[in-house]
Amino acid sequence: MAKKEFQAESKKLMDMMINSIYTNKEIFLRELISNASDAIDKLYYKSLTDTSVGMNKGDFRILLTRDKDSRTLTISDNGIGMTREELEQNLGTIAHSGSLDFKKDNKDENIDIIGQFGVGFYSSFMVADKVTVISKAYGSDEAWQWESSGADGYELEPAEKETAGTDIILHIKPDTETDNYDNFLDEYGIVAIVKKYSDYVRYPIQMEREKSRQKPEPDPKPDDYKPEWETYTELETLNSMVPIWKKQKSEVTDEEYANFYKDKFSDYADPARVIVSRTEGTANYNALLFVPSHRPYDFYTKDYEKGLALYASGVLIMEKCADLLPDYFSFVKGIVDSQDLSLNISREMLQKDNQLKLIHNALEKKIKNELHAMLANDREKYESFWKEFGRQLKFGAYSDYGMHAELLRDLLLFWSAKEQKMVTLQEYVDKMPAEQKYIYFAAGDSTDRLAKLPAAELVMDKGYDVLLLTEDVDEFCLQIMRTYPRKDAEGKDGTVEFKNVNSGELGLETEDEKKAAEEATTANKALFDAMKDALDGKVKEVKVSTRLKDHPVCLSADGPLSIEMEKVLSKQPGSEGVKSDKVLELNVNHPVFAVLKAAQEAGDTEKLKKYSALLYAQAQLIEGLPVDDPAAYAEAVCSLMQ
Numbered sequence: 001m002a003k004k005e006f007q008a009e010s011k012k013l014m015d016m017m018i019n020s021i022y023t024n025k026e027i028f029l030r031e032l033i034s035n036a037s038d039a040i041d042k043l044y045y046k047s048l049t050d051t052s053v054g055m056n057k058g059d060f061r062i063l064l065t066r067d068k069d070s071r072t073l074t075i076s077d078n079g080i081g082m083t084r085e086e087l088e089q090n091l092g093t094i095a096h097s098g099s100l101d102f103k104k105d106n107k108d109e110n111i112d113i114i115g116q117f118g119v120g121f122y123s124s125f126m127v128a129d130k131v132t133v134i135s136k137a138y139g140s141d142e143a144w145q146w147e148s149s150g151a152d153g154y155e156l157e158p159a160e161k162e163t164a165g166t167d168i169i170l171h172i173k174p175d176t177e178t179d180n181y182d183n184f185l186d187e188y189g190i191v192a193i194v195k196k197y198s199d200y201v202r203y204p205i206q207m208e209r210e211k212s213r214q215k216p217e218p219d220p221k222p223d224d225y226k227p228e229w230e231t232y233t234e235l236e237t238l239n240s241m242v243p244i245w246k247k248q249k250s251e252v253t254d255e256e257y258a259n260f261y262k263d264k265f266s267d268y269a270d271p272a273r274v275i276v277s278r279t280e281g282t283a284n285y286n287a288l289l290f291v292p293s294h295r296p297y298d299f300y301t302k303d304y305e306k307g308l309a310l311y312a313s314g315v316l317i318m319e320k321c322a323d324l325l326p327d328y329f330s331f332v333k334g335i336v337d338s339q340d341l342s343l344n345i346s347r348e349m350l351q352k353d354n355q356l357k358l359i360h361n362a363l364e365k366k367i368k369n370e371l372h373a374m375l376a377n378d379r380e381k382y383e384s385f386w387k388e389f390g391r392q393l394k395f396g397a398y399s400d401y402g403m404h405a406e407l408l409r410d411l412l413l414f415w416s417a418k419e420q421k422m423v424t425l426q427e428y429v430d431k432m433p434a435e436q437k438y439i440y441f442a443a444g445d446s447t448d449r450l451a452k453l454p455a456a457e458l459v460m461d462k463g464y465d466v467l468l469l470t471e472d473v474d475e476f477c478l479q480i481m482r483t484y485p486r487k488d489a490e491g492k493d494g495t496v497e498f499k500n501v502n503s504g505e506l507g508l509e510t511e512d513e514k515k516a517a518e519e520a521t522t523a524n525k526a527l528f529d530a531m532k533d534a535l536d537g538k539v540k541e542v543k544v545s546t547r548l549k550d551h552p553v554c555l556s557a558d559g560p561l562s563i564e565m566e567k568v569l570s571k572q573p574g575s576e577g578v579k580s581d582k583v584l585e586l587n588v589n590h591p592v593f594a595v596l597k598a599a600q601e602a603g604d605t606e607k608l609k610k611y612s613a614l615l616y617a618q619a620q621l622i623e624g625l626p627v628d629d630p631a632a633y634a635e636a637v638c639s640l641m642q
Contacts, residue, residue, distance in 0.1 A: 003153040025179070028127050029190070030197035031120030032075045032168055034315050036062045037201050039079025039166060043138055046080070053138070064194075064207040064238075068185050071172045078165040081137040087146045088156060091121060091133060125150050127184050128170035134159050135166040191238055200243040200314035200337075209236045243314060245288035245335055249276045261290045264309075265333045269293045272385050275334070275370045283358035289334035289367065291374075295388045299331065306330035308363075311337040324360055328396020328404060329367050331389045336363070364407075371411055375424070383422055386413050394477045402480035409481060414441070414474070417451050418465035425484050428465060429496065434489055437507035438499035441467040443475040443564035444624050453622065454551040455501035461549070462508055466501060472568040475500070479560070500564075501547070502623070503557045509546045520544040520588050527600045531584070534612040538582065538628070545585030552592040555619040556583045563623050584616060610636050 040060045047053035065074040082090060124131050129149060136143035143161035148154035161167070173181045183189035187209060194205055215228040244252060244260050258270040273291035289308070298304045306327070307320025314337060324336055340355055375382040390413060397405040397412065413422040428439060440459050442450040447468040450456060456466045469475055483495035499506065509517075521528065521544045528542035535542075540558055548554055557563050558581040566580040586593055592615070599607040617633045620626070627633050 003155055025126045026184075026193050027197070028123040028170075029075075029184070029193045030315060031123045033062060033194070033198045033201060033205060035120055036075055036077035036079065036166070036168075037203055039077050039081070040203050041079070043078075043080040043164070046138070060203045062201070062203055062205045064190060064205065066185050066187070066190065066207070071174070071185060073170045073172055073184060073190075075168045075170075076165065078163060081140070081164040081166055082135040082144070083137040083140060084142070084144045084156065086137065087133065087135060087144055091146050091148075091154070124168070124170055127172055127181055129173050130171040132169040132171070133166065134161055134169070136161040136164050138164040140164075194238045197316045198314075199239045199316075200241065200311065201239055202241055202314060204237040204241060205239045206235050206237050208233045243286075243311075243335075243337065245276070245286045245337060257288075257290075261333070264335075265290070265292075267292060271333075272381060273370055273374055275332075275366060277363065277366045279359075279362055283338075283355060283362060284340045285336055285338035285359050285362075287334060287336045287359075287363060287366075289332050289363070291332060291367075291371070291385065293384070293388070295331060299389075300391070304330070308333070309335045310341075311335060312341055313337070313339045317341075323356055324363060326360070326364055326396070326404070327399070328393055328408060329364065331392060332367055368407060368411070375411065383413065386422070391471060391473065394471065394473045398473055398477045398480050405477075405481045409484065412477070414467040414469060415447050416465055417442075417447070417456065417460060417468050423467075428467065429484060429486050431465065432486070432496070433463060436464050438497050439467065439478075439484060440464060440499050440501055440506070441469055441475070441478060442501045443469040443562065446470060449624060453501065454549065454554045455506065455547040455556075458508065458547050458549055459501055459506065469564075475562060475564055476568075479565075500557070500562050502555070503559075503562050506547055513546055517544045517546045524588075524597075527596060530600060530605075530608055531596075531612040534609040535584070535616055538616060539584045540581040542584045542586065544588050548585060548587035548590075550587075550590075551622070552587050552590040553615045553619045553622075554585050555616075555623050555625075556585055557581060558583050563625065567625070584619060586615075610639070614640075 040062070043053065043055070044057060044060060047055050060078060063074075063076040065076065066072070067074075131148055133146040134143060135146070143159045144156060145159035146154055146156050170184075172184055173179075175181050184193075187207075190207065191209075198205060210231060210233055212229050212231050215230050217227070218225065244256065254274070257274045261267060261271045261274075262269075270293060271290040272293040275287070275289035275291070277285075277287040277289065279285055287308075296304065305320055305322075306325055307318070307322040308324045309316065310318040310321040310324065321336070325332060336359060338355075338359065371382075371385075374385065393408050393411055397408045410424060410426060413424060414428075415421070416423045416428065425439070432439075440456075442453055442456045444450045444453075447470060450468040450470070451460075451466075456468075459466050469478070478498045481498065483497050486494055486496040488494045505514075524544070531542045532539060539555075545554060545556075547556070555563060557566075561569075561578070561580040563580050563582065566578060569578045586596075596608065596611055599611060613632065614636045617627045617636075620628070
């Protein structure tokens, strides 16, 4: 029998189909099962309008048969089958899709055919050195055999087959040093591939599996009887068929969701939140998402890979599709299933189109709303979630120049010095006295130290609250937001600014107090200039403070870069030279100030230098900064004690 040439531009194109489209060899089974499912769909849809078909949905199946001795794997379906002409058209013409034709000819929105490119079949040549297809079309008396070894062409001849459907017989290649083809004949290897890619194909995927059982016990049973076991085979359905995410939420228990999550995503703990989302219209998809109750060990490392499992009509396309989630919700795990996605020809990757963006945006809004609902209705659970993933939300508010801050700001929690608990920004604002001008915060390494800062104590003495920020991203997050909504005394929409208690004016000073401080600074200009010179560029300015009550000295920052931000940035590569403009502030009502004045008036330059260094070091310690010269500081303290 003469071989017929493939109806394509060249054999080179066929070779490309076999060797270049797919990157993962195990994909072949997904593609062939999907083709089998499409073939069954075509006959099933026909049965809905043609009673002569005589089959209902429960009669259809996909059968996998392996023969390790002959090295064959057979994928059989009892679907619509193919005529001689259809075999030649669908298998002999590269990139012709019978499923796509079916879609075009049948506009019913309920028809959900998987195939569209007409190249999935050729993935079989990645693992097989010869492929035999035996098919009998529904309603036909003839069966045909199509056979090919790849790019050199195919043979087509009559065959024998009792029932309609298609058998695809793969002659699996022998193992090589780099490829383990035996895995595609191994029972457990096949089961794993089916569960991974085709678990939710709507028809049963069956295979004979080897099992063991105890032989019946003899009667009577001898005293020395030992149980005997036998091996047998049983036809087993390998796939789940009905995805849990396509069931109504009322039909699924919390335990079932939790078990699915733990099994699917290899977690030992129940999820903190289950999110079910179904959308029809512009973006058609089903989503089942989970908020974990604890973060993975590598969550805040570069090794962590975000993404949702992406399915197209129940068939796995990508295990982790990063484009479906924004970075600030990267902790979310779950599944998205859509029949409307634009896939690349191998179905291993997505084409980035508007549909993907629509799903991304819808999921973003859904996750945000669900987290807000948890915050409002289950505060304890939300605060547990916050301990695990709050840092990520703050990074999200800060990143991209704060473009996501408005979306995330009402999900943020900070420690309240007054309330002694975590509060939202809205809760802080709701309790602000009418005369309070700012949302006050202090940033550092511990809430205990921050609460004792002179400026923090001054703010709290006024009856105002202070947010105590202890993570390196906290202050950057508030600085990028700059303001938070607040209604004025008349109920009109307005905003209130964030204010670091150690930066700039606190808005607590009366005009008289500010004027007195300015006059005292001017009056002591010579003293302050001498102290500034003694500190040799460590401070931008020395001045009289309006934020000190009982303490003699403090450090503040002039400008947008705070002292705490300097500490954070100094740890980053390439940022070692970043410095805030520090201001040394003195309490003119403290006895120490009188000692400074006395040293200046006595012309004791050395004492003034020593006192200046000592006070600067004390201010550094209050701010949680390392002292520049600990030995010199210790010596200065000891000299005062003599």
